[in-house]
Amino acid sequence: xxxxxxxxxxxxxxxxxxxxxxxxxxxxxxxxxxxxxxxxxxxxxxxxxxxxxxxxxxxxxxxxxxxxxxxxxxxxxxxxxxxxxxxxxxxxxxxxxxxxxxxxxxxxxxxxxxxxxxxxxxxxxxxxxxxxxxxxxxxxxxxxxxxxxxxxxxxxxxxxxxxxxxxxxxxxxxxxxxxxxxxxxxxxxxxxxxxxxxxxxxxxxxxxxxxxxxxxxxxxxxxxx
Amino acid sequence: xxxxxxxxxxxxxxxxxxxxxxxxxxxxxxxxxxxxxxxxxxxxxxxxxxxxxxxxxxxxxxxxxxxxxxxxxxxxxxxxxxxxxxxxxxxxxxxxxxxxxxxxxxxxxxxxxxxxxxxxxxxxxxxxxxxxxxxxxxxxxxxxxxxxxxxxxxxxxxxxxxxxxxxxxxxxxxxxxxxxxxxxxxxxxxxxxxxxxxxxxxxxxxxxxxxxxxxxxxxxxxxxx
Amino acid sequence: xxxxxxxxxxxxxxxxxxxxxxxxxxxxxxxxxxxxxxxxxxxxxxxxxxxxxxxxxxxxxxxxxxxxxxxxxxxxxxxxxxxxxxxxxxxxxxxxxxxxxxxxxxxxxxxxxxxxxxxxxxxxxxxxxxxxxxxxxxxxxxxxxxxxxxxxxxxxxxxxxxxxxxxxxxxxxxxxxxxxxxxxxxxxxxxxxxxxx
Amino acid sequence: xxxxxxxxxxxxxxxxxxxxxxxxxxxxxxxxxxxxxxxxxxxxxxxxxxxxxxxxxxxxxxxxxxxxxxxxxxxxxxxxxxxxxxxxxxxxxxxxxxxxxxxxxxxxxxxxxxxxxxxxxxxxxxxxxxxxxxxxxxxxxxxxxxxxxxxxxxxxxxxxxxxxxxxxxxxxxxxxxxxxxxxxxxxxxxxxxxxxx
Numbered sequence: 001x002x003x004x005x006x007x008x009x010x011x012x013x014x015x016x017x018x019x020x021x022x023x024x025x026x027x028x029x030x031x032x033x034x035x036x037x038x039x040x041x042x043x044x045x046x047x048x049x050x051x052x053x054x055x056x057x058x059x060x061x062x063x064x065x066x067x068x069x070x071x072x073x074x075x076x077x078x079x080x081x082x083x084x085x086x087x088x089x090x091x092x093x094x095x096x097x098x099x100x101x102x103x104x105x106x107x108x109x110x111x112x113x114x115x116x117x118x119x120x121x122x123x124x125x126x127x128x129x130x131x132x133x134x135x136x137x138x139x140x141x142x143x144x145x146x147x148x149x150x151x152x153x154x155x156x157x158x159x160x161x162x163x164x165x166x167x168x169x170x171x172x173x174x175x176x177x178x179x180x181x182x183x184x185x186x187x188x189x190x191x192x193x194x195x196x197x198x199x200x201x202x203x204x205x206x207x208x209x210x211x212x213x214x215x216x217x218x219x220x221x222x223x224x225x
Numbered sequence: 226x227x228x229x230x231x232x233x234x235x236x237x238x239x240x241x242x243x244x245x246x247x248x249x250x251x252x253x254x255x256x257x258x259x260x261x262x263x264x265x266x267x268x269x270x271x272x273x274x275x276x277x278x279x280x281x282x283x284x285x286x287x288x289x290x291x292x293x294x295x296x297x298x299x300x301x302x303x304x305x306x307x308x309x310x311x312x313x314x315x316x317x318x319x320x321x322x323x324x325x326x327x328x329x330x331x332x333x334x335x336x337x338x339x340x341x342x343x344x345x346x347x348x349x350x351x352x353x354x355x356x357x358x359x360x361x362x363x364x365x366x367x368x369x370x371x372x373x374x375x376x377x378x379x380x381x382x383x384x385x386x387x388x389x390x391x392x393x394x395x396x397x398x399x400x401x402x403x404x405x406x407x408x409x410x411x412x413x414x415x416x417x418x419x420x421x422x423x424x425x426x427x428x429x430x431x432x433x434x435x436x437x438x439x440x441x442x443x444x445x446x447x448x449x450x
Numbered sequence: 451x452x453x454x455x456x457x458x459x460x461x462x463x464x465x466x467x468x469x470x471x472x473x474x475x476x477x478x479x480x481x482x483x484x485x486x487x488x489x490x491x492x493x494x495x496x497x498x499x500x501x502x503x504x505x506x507x508x509x510x511x512x513x514x515x516x517x518x519x520x521x522x523x524x525x526x527x528x529x530x531x532x533x534x535x536x537x538x539x540x541x542x543x544x545x546x547x548x549x550x551x552x553x554x555x556x557x558x559x560x561x562x563x564x565x566x567x568x569x570x571x572x573x574x575x576x577x578x579x580x581x582x583x584x585x586x587x588x589x590x591x592x593x594x595x596x597x598x599x600x601x602x603x604x605x606x607x608x609x610x611x612x613x614x615x616x617x618x619x620x621x622x623x624x625x626x627x628x629x630x631x632x633x634x635x636x637x638x639x640x641x642x643x644x645x646x647x
Numbered sequence: 648x649x650x651x652x653x654x655x656x657x658x659x660x661x662x663x664x665x666x667x668x669x670x671x672x673x674x675x676x677x678x679x680x681x682x683x684x685x686x687x688x689x690x691x692x693x694x695x696x697x698x699x700x701x702x703x704x705x706x707x708x709x710x711x712x713x714x715x716x717x718x719x720x721x722x723x724x725x726x727x728x729x730x731x732x733x734x735x736x737x738x739x740x741x742x743x744x745x746x747x748x749x750x751x752x753x754x755x756x757x758x759x760x761x762x763x764x765x766x767x768x769x770x771x772x773x774x775x776x777x778x779x780x781x782x783x784x785x786x787x788x789x790x791x792x793x794x795x796x797x798x799x800x801x802x803x804x805x806x807x808x809x810x811x812x813x814x815x816x817x818x819x820x821x822x823x824x825x826x827x828x829x830x831x832x833x834x835x836x837x838x839x840x841x842x843x844x
Contacts, residue, residue, distance in 0.1 A: 008748030233551030
């Protein structure tokens with residue numbers, strides 16, 4: 001989706017703020033959210049692509065105001081609701097219960113319920129080596145001008161732009177479909193290098209190259225000349 | 226600038242909310258802000274292009290969370306500070322004064338101080354008819370791939386895209402420079418029609434055309450074929 | 451004498467502070483400010499545009515002049531258009547709609563102040579990429595073979611849509627016709643409905 | 648027994664509520680959760696990457712294997728890389744830097760958890776359009792004829808930069824060399840400085 005998460009090339013976000021004394025987590029809940037996300041993905045409750053989509057679907061103004069792990073939390077809630085594991089009403093009710101009674105606890109169950117079907121993740125990624133890739137190192141390609149409502153890993157700034165294949169990474173599940181339960185659609189992933197001037201015109205800095213890893217579905221040969 | 230204000234083609238902002246019983250202004254301060262902006266522009270304190278830029282330079286998360294007239298207020302403050310008419314410290318101090326003493330009043334001055342130099346506005350716009358426009362109705366043109374840090378009226382979604390001149394509007398001051406005190410740079414403005422598929426690829430709806438009004442500096446002839 | 455600071459929203463305080471400083475520095479008068487508010491709030495409304503539409507429906511020569519030079523044609527009616535107005539005509543083959551994706555430019559000289567939805571991020575973002583989907587939220591479903599032409603107001607031109615005249619209105623006067631024409635129809639998110647008989 | 652609800656931020660409450668429901672429904676255990684936290688927080692850090700860099704500086708054959716298949720080369724050292732790692736080499740002509748504009752993908756298997764600035768909207772938005780300007784905010788000014796190659800991590804590949812070995816380090820051991828290599832140098836926003844003599 002053409003969302004605010006797709007921020008490559010945007011202006012207005014200010015200087016880079018470097019905090020040398022930073023902590024990895026600013027509060028205990030942040031570490032717990034991260035654990036729940038990693039565990040949910042490892043258990044096949046949802047996959048990493050769906051986890052990213054869960055952040056992308058946050059309303060833009062909310063997304064830009066939410067700190068990093070609050071975005072993870074929103075995605076975690078979104079995906080467990082999307083998969084039918086919990087409902088929004090259950091979440092609201094449990095928040096009320098915990099607000100009234102912070103010491104409220106539940107009995108863990110063993111063994112854990114399996115994910116059925118498991119949501120295969122891209123983190124397990126590499127399906128195999130490419131048998132017959134459409135493009136080879138050195139080929140010119142165009143990143144397609146796609147504007148899907150759902151998840152995509154082809155950012156806006158590269159769409160319609162011409163680049164050159166620099167690496168053939170092998171076959172991977174296609175994030176754009178895998179985020180939506182529309183299948184792994186395994187296909188070759190390529191590294192594509194774009195000249196700065198191709199991406200940004202005269203606004204590009206001197207001697208600039210940007211590489212993206214794109215799936216074969218994202219690419220097409222340039223028009224015949 | 227590639228800012229969040231440039232939202233044509235973005236996803237995620239939800240359904241159109243139509244409030245039939247709406248009021249033009251939700252609070253008295255909104256009407257006063259609008260008046261101050263219109264008067265400031267009419268008096269040449271700053272121009273309409275600078276007024277738009279004043280909204281665009283708001284931090285993205287603040288901009289998306291601010292209701293309409295709050296964005297106008299931010300721009301009004303920005304531009305009066307930018308022009309040296311008031312300082313940020315004066316604004317903060319006066320807020321403190323009014324918070325302590327809501328009935329605080331000041332003596333109006335007459336006559337009003339002239340704007341020197343006056344900031345010519347695009348609202349007075351039409352400089353004259355075009356003597357020698359570069360393009361004619363029916364010509365194919367490409368909207369340039371520009372990515373300036375400052376104000377521009379060429380939205381991201383049309384950059385690099387091919388369209389057709391449908392109207393020659395005459396000569397106008399160039400908003401992209403005029404917003405920054407970089408001169409009127411009067412030039413021909415054209416209406417350019419883009420096919421939906423050119424803008425959005427296969428994601429375009431059936432039989433869709435989008436027209437933009439673009440300045441000659443935004444356009445170039447397509448490459449020779 | 452001291453009001454509760456909780457009562458005064460921060461934006462209202464900021465507004466008063468700026469106003470107070472501009473008046474003190476001789477950059478603003480109280481009277482001019484109030485005059486400006488009333489002019490915009492009270493004087494202009496979509497009826498001006500509706501009258502233009504009704505005249506175009508009943509006077510083919512006026513319609514021709516309106517479509518080629520809206521400012522001059524509307525001046526004939528004694529209405530002023532401050533900046534460059536362009537009127538675009540709906541036909542059985544083409545439906546027009548108006549948006550400003552970069553801010554909220556609007557043909558206020560014929561339609562008054564814009565409705566809140568016109569200024570919303572949802573309308574600004576979606577009108578150029580999924581206009582049919584937007585129109586259907588307004589209750590307007592167009593056949594697939596009708597071209598949807600979206601006018602994104604990116605310069606000084608302001609666009610108003612001349613809707614199609616509904617059938618069953620042949621006997622109506624200009625005033626009666628004007629009363630049928632909604633603001634939304636002139637923005638291009640509605641059709642003018644055939645009057646109930 | 649009842650804590651002040653003002654004390655518990657809403658995000659912490661939401662976290663606990665979800666955790667409580669997942670445990671109740673047999674989708675999560677307390678122990679697994681705690682194990683996961685400690686593994687990520689404690690076990691991985693940029694030292695793994697620094698050791699890889701030092702080895703590449705001192706062993707040309709290893710460097711060759713690292714650049715052609717980083718996962719296999721690093722496995723020789725007894726380190727695991729969970730997903731597809733790619734190591735890109737800085738030279739006098741090309742400076743590499745890593746970003747993820749769409750989210751915050753990061754080579755955690757060699758660098759640990761990312762710093763906050765890496766996840767910031769400012770870094771994500773600017774690294775691909777004005778990398779030199781970003782680098783200069785980190786104190787790194789590159790000559791204009793050096794190409795800046797930005798790697799935007801849009802798929803499963805994770806990128807680590809192999810910085811240039813500074814002069815004056817010829818006599819150093821691998822461990823000493825590793826101690827010179829900062830996390831920022833392996834993201835590509837810093838150079839490895841010549842050690843003070």
